Amino acid sequence: MRESAADTPGAKAIAGRRTGELPAAGGVYVDTAIWQWQGLKWAHLLADDADELHCFAARLGIHRVSYQGPPRTPVPHYDITAYERQRAIALGAIACSRDEIVAVVRRMRSRAGVPRTHAA
Numbered sequence: 001m002r003e004s005a006a007d008t009p010g011a012k013a014i015a016g017r018r019t020g021e022l023p024a025a026g027g028v029y030v031d032t033a034i035w036q037w038q039g040l041k042w043a044h045l046l047a048d049d050a051d052e053l054h055c056f057a058a059r060l061g062i063h064r065v066s067y068q069g070p071p072r073t074p075v076p077h078y079d080i081t082a083y084e085r086q087r088a089i090a091l092g093a094i095a096c097s098r099d100e101i102v103a104v105v106r107r108m109r110s111r112a113g114v115p116r117t118h119a120a
Contacts, residue, residue, distance in 0.1 A: 028056045028093040031101040033082035043085040045078040
């Protein structure tokens, strides 16, 4: 029997969180696909651990050359399409609001000892 999208680990994590509550550490996160580029909507795929991020991206079929992180960008992430976002959630990524993803980024920077910038 196939698991419905509502029964996936990512969906269960979303359902179990109160609005505004920071997602638990130790996961893979995706924000809402709101960024328009080349006729598609894009989202960000992040993780608390770089190895976990790269492994998860590989499971989605995303090549490592697509990785965006230091020194080019301050936040280690992959840009993914809205379709890839849905697949990521089905594989267990935690869907986050804009505020939640900013909180995740702040937590990641705090752990790494990176000073806070104007954006997050």
